[in-house]
Amino acid sequence: MREVSHFIGGKQVAGTSGRFGDIYNPNTGEVQARVALATTDEVAAAVENAKAALPGWANTNPQRRARVMYEFKRLLEANMDELAELLSSEHGKVIADSKGDVQRGIDVVEFACGIPHLQKGEYTEGAGPGIDVYSMRQPLGVVAGITPFNFPAMIPCWMFAVAIACGNTFILKPSEKDPSVPLRLVELFREAGAPEGVLNMVNGDKESVDAILTHPDIKAVSFVGSSDIAQYVYSTGTAHGKRVQAMGGAKNHGIILPDCNMEQAVKDIVGAAYGSAGERCMALPVAVTVGQKTGDEFVERMLDAARGLKVGVSTDTEAHYGPVVSAAHKAKVEDYIQMGVDEGADLKLDGRGHTLQGHENGYFVGPSLFDHVKPGMRSYEEEIFGPVLQVVRAESLEEAARLPSNHQYGNGVAIFTQNGRAAREFAAQVNVGMVGINVPIPVPVSYHTFGGWKRSAFGDTNQHGPEGVRFWTKIKTVTSRWPEGDIGDQAFIIPTMQ
Numbered sequence: 001m002r003e004v005s006h007f008i009g010g011k012q013v014a015g016t017s018g019r020f021g022d023i024y025n026p027n028t029g030e031v032q033a034r035v036a037l038a039t040t041d042e043v044a045a046a047v048e049n050a051k052a053a054l055p056g057w058a059n060t061n062p063q064r065r066a067r068v069m070y071e072f073k074r075l076l077e078a079n080m081d082e083l084a085e086l087l088s089s090e091h092g093k094v095i096a097d098s099k100g101d102v103q104r105g106i107d108v109v110e111f112a113c114g115i116p117h118l119q120k121g122e123y124t125e126g127a128g129p130g131i132d133v134y135s136m137r138q139p140l141g142v143v144a145g146i147t148p149f150n151f152p153a154m155i156p157c158w159m160f161a162v163a164i165a166c167g168n169t170f171i172l173k174p175s176e177k178d179p180s181v182p183l184r185l186v187e188l189f190r191e192a193g194a195p196e197g198v199l200n201m202v203n204g205d206k207e208s209v210d211a212i213l214t215h216p217d218i219k220a221v222s223f224v225g226s227s228d229i230a231q232y233v234y235s236t237g238t239a240h241g242k243r244v245q246a247m248g249g250a251k252n253h254g255i256i257l258p259d260c261n262m263e264q265a266v267k268d269i270v271g272a273a274y275g276s277a278g279e280r281c282m283a284l285p286v287a288v289t290v291g292q293k294t295g296d297e298f299v300e301r302m303l304d305a306a307r308g309l310k311v312g313v314s315t316d317t318e319a320h321y322g323p324v325v326s327a328a329h330k331a332k333v334e335d336y337i338q339m340g341v342d343e344g345a346d347l348k349l350d351g352r353g354h355t356l357q358g359h360e361n362g363y364f365v366g367p368s369l370f371d372h373v374k375p376g377m378r379s380y381e382e383e384i385f386g387p388v389l390q391v392v393r394a395e396s397l398e399e400a401a402r403l404p405s406n407h408q409y410g411n412g413v414a415i416f417t418q419n420g421r422a423a424r425e426f427a428a429q430v431n432v433g434m435v436g437i438n439v440p441i442p443v444p445v446s447y448h449t450f451g452g453w454k455r456s457a458f459g460d461t462n463q464h465g466p467e468g469v470r471f472w473t474k475i476k477t478v479t480s481r482w483p484e485g486d487i488g489d490q491a492f493i494i495p496t497m498q
Contacts, residue, residue, distance in 0.1 A: 002033040004179045006042060006203060007186045009049040010196025016042065021176040021205070026092030026323040027313040029361030033090075035179050038204035043171070043211035046200040050142040050169035051217055053197030058139050058167040062116040065165055069113045072161075072192035076106050079188065083181055087152060088314035090178035092323040092363065093276045095315060098153075105157030105185075107446040108464050112165035118469050119166060131481045137473040139167030140219040140243065144212045146233065147182070148225045149175035149325050150279045156182050158450070159222045160189075160199055162468040168220075172201040173212060177325055179203050213237045220472065222463070223247065224281070226383075227409070227455045234458035245459035245471055249383040250411030250452060253286045253404040254440060255426070257397060258294045260416035262301065264438075268416075270305040272440035273389040274367050277321045278333075281456075282412050282434075282441045285384060286373075288392045288400045295393045299348065299371050302389065306349055306367040313359060323363040324386060330363040333386030337368050340379040340390070346371040351387060375403060383409065397422060405431035410453030414440050433457065 004023065005012040015036020023033040057065075076083070084098035091098070121135035145159035152174060160170045174182035186201045202208055212218055213236045220243040223233040227248030237244035254269055256262075272284035287302070289295035312319025324330050334352045341347050351366030365387055373380050373390040380390060394400035404413045414436035415426050427435045433452040436442030444450055444465065451462030461471040 001031075004033060004035040004183055004203060006036060006038060006046070007183060007199075007201040008042075008046045009200070010190055012183075015203070021203075023090055023176075023178070023180070024326060025089060026325055026363045027359055029327065029363065033180070035176050035203045037176065038202040038208040038211075040207060040211040043202050043204075043208050043215065046171050046202050047142055047215055047217050049197040050171060050200055053195055054141060054169045057164075057169055057195060057198050060167070062119055062165075062167075065167065066113050066115050068189075068193045069109055069115070069161065069165055072189050072194075073106055073109045073113065075188045075192055076102065076109065076185075079184070083153060083184060085315075086184065087178070087181045088322070090180055091149065091152060092314050092325055093279070094312070094319050094322050095317065097276045097321070098314075101151050102153045104151075104154040104443075104446075105161075108154075108157045109161045111446040111464065112161040115165040115469075118466070119473065121475070127479070128481075131479060133477065133479045135475055135477045137166070137469070137475055140472060140474055141168060142171065142217050143168045143220040143472065144171040144173065144218050144222070146173045146209060146212065146221065146223045146225070147175060149177040150276070150281070152178045152181045153185065155224050156185055158464045158468070162464055163222075163472040164194070164198060166469060166472045168472055169197060170199050171212060171218065172199065173204060173208055174201065176203055176205060209233070210236070213242070214240050216240070218242060220244070222471070224463075230458050231455075243471065245451075245461050245463065246457070247281070247451065247463065248456050248458065249385075249409055250281045250283075250456050251286060251381075251383055251407055251409045252282060252284050252412040252414070253288050253407070254284045255397070255400045255404075255413070255415040256287060256289045256294060256298055257415070257417040257419065257422065258291050259418045260438075261418065262297060265416040266298065266301045266305055268438075268440040269389070270302065270309070272414075274306065274309055274387045275321055277324045277365065278387040279324060279385055280441075282443050283385075284412075284414060284440050285388060286380070286390050286392060286403075288394050288403055290394050290397055290400050292393070295371075295391065299369075299391055302391075303348055303369060306369055306389070309367050311354060311364055311366055312356065313362070321387065324365055325363070327363055329386070330365055333365050333384060333388065336379050336382075336384045336386070337388060340370050340373070340377065343377040343379055345373045345377065345379065345390070375406075381408065397426070401426055401430055408454060409456045411456035412436065412442050412452065414438075414442060
């Protein structure tokens with residue numbers, strides 16, 4: 001059986017713990033590979049390799065670091081099909097979604113290619129008599145990223161591309177559910193010209209996570225996952241003196257005003273709610289309709305659209321989405337559907353028990369739709385992370401806007417309207433980190449920054465973009481004054497290529 005190894009010091013390294021995790025094919029329910037789970041000692045070995053590589057890499061000029069990023073981008077593009085197929089085989093998302101996953105990672109790598117400009121400091125001439133002041137952004141040292149199963153290409157690139165471009169060396173701990181694409185990313189990065197030890201990968205579970213969070217030589221940790229684990233990562237990492245950004249869960253709302261283009265809103269939301277089987281922290285699982293007529297029309301149209309979705313294996317080019325990632329996650333999603341029924345919500349479309357001929361053991365969940373969901377219901381308050389759309393009715397924009405603002409999560413929100421003033425005021429006032437105006441999934445482009453509020457994010461700095469550069473660097477400010485003197489016969493020496 002195929003085994004996914006660690007990657008330490010520029011090469012694959014077999015695990016020594018004797019512990020393994022199974023990697024399933026979500027389309028069939030079969031075990032297709034296994035992944036070695038690291039010990040604390042194996043994490044320490046990765047850190048030692050990263051420490052050894054740090055001085056040389058940190059002192060490599062930013063233009064040369066950028067050249068590695070350019071080559072890495074080229075290799076990702078050249079290997080797009082392979083990466084997408086591998087991703088779909090372990091995650092379950094359809095090939096088109098897997099290519100999107102890889103492409104969004106490429107976008108951040110492309111942003112990191114601009115590091116010679118991005119890492120520049122500031123300069124003030126003549127801050128005092130003969131005094132100049134300037135700042136430098138310097139790498140932190142050995143840093144780490146802990147990434148989730150739902151975007152095994154994009155989120156690792158969010159982290160290590162910017163961190164390494166800034167001159168840090170990196171330890172990646174991907175999800176043990178689908179680690180093969182992260183391993184290929186690390187291999188391709190080495191092929192792109194990164195020195196050995198600059199990017200290392202250890203697979204594992206809580207033991208390896210705790211080893212990362214407590215290791216004294218790891219200076220910063222970035223995390224994406226559920227909110228409870230994000231809070232644990234943040235509190236544990238900061239207690240051990242680390243800089244930490246920890247992105248958690250979400251319950252994103254879409255506000256539907258009576259004046260919206262309903263046809264377009266339904267088209268947008270059906271993709272945002274059910275695409276990738278709802279396994280996205282920026283999915284749109286709650287639609288808030290304003291006014292009874294708007295709610296009735298939306299539910300009727302959405303039912304038609306949801307019933308028209310095709311659930312298929314990840315290689316089916318006509319499928320709108322594939323299976324969820326695991327049997328346990330399928331059971332969890334179906335439990336939330338039952339919870340909604342028990343709480344009194346109106347289940348208009350039930351996706352439980354969905355099977356495909358020839359793939360009866362796959363982890364498929366059909367599209368589900370609830371109407372008349374109420375705040376306070378546990379199924380509304382918690383993140384389902386599956387192909388389930390909940391409709392909440394509101395009588396006014398003010399009432400609708402309070403729902404995302406008061407929710408425990410504050411990742412993303414969208415508003416659908418043709419009223420520019422309403423949209424502008426909503427965007428300014430809503431208590432949520434990322435806002436879409438007639439955009440159902442408001443994930444910022446790579447040269448802006450990604451991050452939610454409240455229990456969707458722990459820490460003060462967001463992912464990628466200029467905020468990412470700030471997170472992965474420390475600033476040093478120099479105040480200089482040169483005493484007057486005669487240089488005599490000294491001559492200025494022009495640097496040579498040596």
